[in-house]
Amino acid sequence: MKKMKKVLCLLISACLAFTLAACGTSGSGAPAPTSNTPASANTDVSAPSNEAPVRSAELTIMMSFSSFMEQWETYCRQFEAKVLAEDKIELKINLEMPSSDMYDSILQARMTGSDAPDLYTIHSNNIGVYTEAGNLTNLSGEALAGKIFENVKNTVTVDGNLMAVPIESQAWAVLYNKAMFADAGVTPPNTLDELKEVCAKLKDKGYTPFMLAYQEQWVPQLMTALTLGGKVTGDVPDWLTRMYKGEASYEEMRDIFEVINLIMENGTSRAMEQGAEVGAAEFANGAAAMFVQGTWASNTIMTTNPEMQLGVLPLPVNNNPNCTLVNLSTSTVLGVYPNSTEKDLALKFANYVLDDNDSAALFQSCGFNPLATSHKYEVSSWVADAYKYVEDGRAYQDLILPSSVTDEQGKLMQELYVGSVTPDEIIERLNKVFQDANKLSQ
DSSP states (O other), X not given: OHHHHHHHHHHHHHHXXXXXXXXXXXXXXOBOOOTXXXXXXXXXXXXXXXXXXXXXXXXXXXXXXGXXXXXXXXXXXXXXXXXXXXXXXXXXXXEEOOOHHHHHHHHHHHHHTTOOOSEEEEEGGGHHHHHHTXXXXXXXXXXXXXXXXXXXXXXXXXXXXXXXXXXOEEEEOEEEXXXXXXXXXXXXXXXXXXXXXXXXHHHHTTXXXXXXXXXXXXXXXXXXHHHHHHXXXXXXXXXXXXXXXXXXXXXXXXXXXXHHHHHHHTBOSOGGGOOHHHXXXXXXXXXXXXXXXXXXXXXXXXXXXXXXOEEEEOOOOSSOGGGOOEEEEEOEEEEEOTTOTTHHHHHHHHHXXXXXXXXXXHHHHHTOOOXXXXXXXXXXXXXXXXXXXXHTTOEEEOOOOOHHHHHHHHHHHHHHHHTSOOHHHHHHHHHHHHHHHHHHHO
């Protein structure tokens, strides 16, 4: 009996040993993990990652200054790299720069459709209109708001709210070739009679006085901007207020045609065949001594001819020196579309435009004036020329005209050049367009 119990115990022990051995093997026959063998070392499951996955995104940015395409393309690429490094977002920026003549109509069509850009440039004069239409984001709470110089901030503020990022803040008037002026023995004129004398002496030396490039209507429109600005500021300071009330007329501005005709009669040929870029390059190469164009053209001019001695002078309107002024304004500004599907990224780009580390190089490369605390760089000599007039009190703030009036002025200057309209017809048409704009705003 004792012998049978002993055999039974041995059998039970053997069964237990076999069961434990079976539990100690995997289905593949591999040894079971022990306290010294991590389970992960014997499986195909990778260790979990703490890094967020990279996502893709797109921004569309529309800008109106195609002459700075290269600079802004580079800046967009820098921003894409910044977003990838900081936010793990693989961003693609679609930078669009339609021609200046078509820009406003294209932008307005995009706004009324379903294809509005995430960010876009407009003239500062139009901030109120775009704000009222609900197409601009209030940027008052963004970091950029604390960087903008107060006098510049006022030009992009509506009802106490910062509605756009200023980009181009500058003093501008007429560009001129200092070497040609010196060779002809002339200095910047202060009156219309002096300008006539300058033109005569330049021609005596074999120089064409003015560069004309009227293929794009905004270029000849600069003549009306300067002459109206000078005339209103120096002679008729209440004219624009009365125009908005329907109590004034362009007839009061008739004497601007004398200087405009002087420019056209003393300019280069083939004006309607050349646009702003070609005109700037021709001017740089010595085609003319003066060019009614802003300092924004300096990039093309100095790239074409780095040795050129470029200067800025105010355009005389008449024989009243108080009307001979440079334009001081914030022109191009950048807005953020409120319904952008990537609004956070759009706002981040808006802030990047005034970035503490990168924006100064961008603004300097474009020839823009410093307008924020992040902009510590030396301005070009021609910019310093223009600001000397500002310091001397010889500047006017850009007139805020209805955009339809500004567009019409450009078209009419083209027509005046080719001889299809007279000053009387121009006065009549501009009065009507202004009146129509007044009715639409009521």
